[in-house]
Amino acid sequence: MAKVSIERLKKTFGSAVAVSDFSLDIADGELVAFLGPSGCGKTTTLRMIAGFIEPTAGTIRIGDDDVTHMPVHKRNTGMVFQRYALFPHMTVSQNVMFGLEMHKVEAAERDKRMRAALDMVRMSQFHDRYPRQLSGGQQQRVAIARALAIQPRVFLLDEPLSNLDAKLRLEVREEIRDLQRNLGLTTIFVTHDQEEALAIADRMAIMYDGKVQQIGSPEALYERPTNLFVADFLGKMNFFEGSIMEAGKFRTKNQRDIAIVGADRDTKKVGVRPERVTLSAEPQGPNALAGVIDTAIYLGSIIDVRIRLDSGESVSAQISNRGGEHIQHLSDGARMHACFDPADCVLFSE
Amino acid sequence: MGASLAFPASIMVLIVMLVPILMLFRYSFNHFDNGMMVEGFTLDSYLKFFGDPYYRDVFLNTVYVAAVCTILSLILGFPVAYFLAKSQSRYKSLFIILLVFPLMVGNVVRAAGWMIILGNAGFVNYFLQLFGFTDQPVQMMYTPFAVIVGTTGVVLPYFILTLQSVLEGIDFSVEEAAQSLGANFFVSFYRVVLPIAAPGVAAGTVLVFILCMNAYATPVLLGGTGITMMAPALYDQITKAANWPFGASLALVLVVATLAMATLSNWFIHRRYVKTMVS
Numbered sequence: 001m002a003k004v005s006i007e008r009l010k011k012t013f014g015s016a017v018a019v020s021d022f023s024l025d026i027a028d029g030e031l032v033a034f035l036g037p038s039g040c041g042k043t044t045t046l047r048m049i050a051g052f053i054e055p056t057a058g059t060i061r062i063g064d065d066d067v068t069h070m071p072v073h074k075r076n077t078g079m080v081f082q083r084y085a086l087f088p089h090m091t092v093s094q095n096v097m098f099g100l101e102m103h104k105v106e107a108a109e110r111d112k113r114m115r116a117a118l119d120m121v122r123m124s125q126f127h128d129r130y131p132r133q134l135s136g137g138q139q140q141r142v143a144i145a146r147a148l149a150i151q152p153r154v155f156l157l158d159e160p161l162s163n164l165d166a167k168l169r170l171e172v173r174e175e176i177r178d179l180q181r182n183l184g185l186t187t188i189f190v191t192h193d194q195e196e197a198l199a200i201a202d203r204m205a206i207m208y209d210g211k212v213q214q215i216g217s218p219e220a221l222y223e224r225p226t227n228l229f230v231a232d233f234l235g236k237m238n239f240f241e242g243s244i245m246e247a248g249k250f251r252t253k254n255q256r257d258i259a260i261v262g263a264d265r266d267t268k269k270v271g272v273r274p275e276r277v278t279l280s281a282e283p284q285g286p287n288a289l290a291g292v293i294d295t296a297i298y299l300g301s302i303i304d305v306r307i308r309l310d311s312g313e314s315v316s317a318q319i320s321n322r323g324g325e326h327i328q329h330l331s332d333g334a335r336m337h338a339c340f341d342p343a344d345c346v347l348f349s350e
Numbered sequence: 351m352g353a354s355l356a357f358p359a360s361i362m363v364l365i366v367m368l369v370p371i372l373m374l375f376r377y378s379f380n381h382f383d384n385g386m387m388v389e390g391f392t393l394d395s396y397l398k399f400f401g402d403p404y405y406r407d408v409f410l411n412t413v414y415v416a417a418v419c420t421i422l423s424l425i426l427g428f429p430v431a432y433f434l435a436k437s438q439s440r441y442k443s444l445f446i447i448l449l450v451f452p453l454m455v456g457n458v459v460r461a462a463g464w465m466i467i468l469g470n471a472g473f474v475n476y477f478l479q480l481f482g483f484t485d486q487p488v489q490m491m492y493t494p495f496a497v498i499v500g501t502t503g504v505v506l507p508y509f510i511l512t513l514q515s516v517l518e519g520i521d522f523s524v525e526e527a528a529q530s531l532g533a534n535f536f537v538s539f540y541r542v543v544l545p546i547a548a549p550g551v552a553a554g555t556v557l558v559f560i561l562c563m564n565a566y567a568t569p570v571l572l573g574g575t576g577i578t579m580m581a582p583a584l585y586d587q588i589t590k591a592a593n594w595p596f597g598a599s600l601a602l603v604l605v606v607a608t609l610a611m612a613t614l615s616n617w618f619i620h621r622r623y624v625k626t627m628v629s
Contacts, residue, residue, distance in 0.1 A: 083523060099531030
């Protein structure tokens with residue numbers, strides 16, 4: 001395995017900019033997820049790394065080699081595709097064998113590595129089946145074995161789980177994570193599913209409109225989003241518009257004061273996650289915003305409550321369902337205080 | 351319900367195809383005496399066909415022209431179909447219309463065009479002489495060459511459209527997968543794309559082969575007396591010589607030979623490539 005370093009990568013199609021100014025260093029053995037809505041440039045970036053798309057500008061290095069203009073078949077990347085892309089006219093073992101033949105691995109060694117790769121994904125007993133005889137999850141496992149058998153320098157996955165049903169998705173996700181950890185694979189994982197990215201990634205790069213919005217650990221991105229897009233894309237967030245009055249004090253445009261931690265003069269918005277908001281009849285703590293429950297939606301493990309504040313804004317709160325009296329008073333029209341800790345407030349300058 | 355919907359079409363096929371063929375089959379065993387067909391049962395017509403070197407040559411010419419045209423269509427048509435199937439260009443439908451366009455112009459009109467291009471005082475000879483490649487015009491009209499060029503031109507769009515529609519259904523990420531596994535373009539094409547495309551190639555080549563075997567207008571106009579093929583020969587027997595039994599026997603030989611070769615090549619391609627993919 002090898003580290004990957006991407007420097008000021010850019011791709012334009014005619015006048016449309018697909019990716020611009022993408023820079024990222026991926027450590028040996030690290031799993032980085034590219035996350036973003038469709039059309040954000042995440043797949044284009046992955047395909048540039050794999051070599052299917054020629055970058056307009058910038059450099060891609062795998063290990064110490066500049067591969068920016070190297071043809072696909074010389075890059076030694078293991079790619080897994082959304083729709084499996086198994087060779088339909090070859091058996092499972094022939095599929096895995098293909099890459100080993102291309103890499104001119106000796107016949108005896110080839111067989112051993114094919115078996116090891118299939119063992120790894122628990123598909124050995126299906127070695128003489130054809131892809132059409134396998135379920136989606138099994139096909140994707142074979143595709144993973146095929147990509148890893150060549151001992152690639154980078155493991156690239158393009159939305160590998162999006163064609164699988166919910167239960168399988170979880171299962172294959174765990175398998176990919178385990179393989180990646182155990183083998184120390186440098187991995188890039190493209191997905192539009194934030195839960196997937198949060199669960200699997202060491203670091204994630206959130207992309208929007210061809211640009212990286214923020215790079216960091218799942219925790220860093222969720223807890224300390226640096227811009228509104230990241231804050232809103234990853235989970236949900238309540239926003240208050242206004243400005244800083246003095247250190248620790250933010251005044252909304254509806255003249256409501258919110259206690260915060262920090263004093264950045266450029267702050268134009270303050271955000272707080274719905275699950276950090278608690279509801280109580282009596283005001284509690286420095287931030288207790290009075291209002292009336294608009295809707296309370298029962299979602300099983302949580303209750304999604306919308307409160308219309310007396311000052312006019314509306315605030316979402318996610319109350320975990322601990323049963324009994326705790327949730328009974330969360331009915332439409334009830335007067336409540338939405339309370340949150342100043343430390344849970346995130347400041348934005350846009 | 352479904353079966354009954356096919357009923358009217360089935361009746362039509364029966365009347366316009368099967369009945370004439372059966373009648374020809376019957377005719378082919380009739381006698382031909384003093385320029386008249388006489389009811390009876392004889393193998394004379396078939397014996398004449400298999401015994402006369404002239405007709406053996408006509409048959410071999412036909413197979414030769416059909417085979418060369420089919421191979422040329424494959425070589426020339428595959429890249430076009432492949433390009434079209436993979437293309438995401440907004441001009442794609444324009445390309446397809448351009449391909450269909452020749453089909454709207456009759457074979458005779460196109461053959462006339464080739465006469466202008468290939469004739470002794472034609473376009474090609476003009477330039478050959480202008481640039482000093484030759485003093486005398488090169489004889490191209492009324493040769494197998496002219497028939498092959500003309501017929502390939504006629505059948506090529508059929509081949510491309512048939513193959514393109516099949517290639518369209520291929521998920522080309524298999525090609526990318528092969529390349530990421532270390533195969534260069536040619537290896538990934540030969541080992542992955544071609545085997546998957548085999549059903550389309552089979553359909554296209556069989557269709558084109560059948561069309562070429564039965565070509566009439568182009569061989570008559572471009573081949574003249576220089577090369578005779580089966581369809582013109584049997585037409586001559588029926589209209590000019592009024593020899594219905596012999597014309598009918600030629601027609602049946604043509605039908606049987608065409609079907610046999612088409613089936614054989616289809617079987618070969620399926621055995622080689624397709625069997626493993628279709629359950």
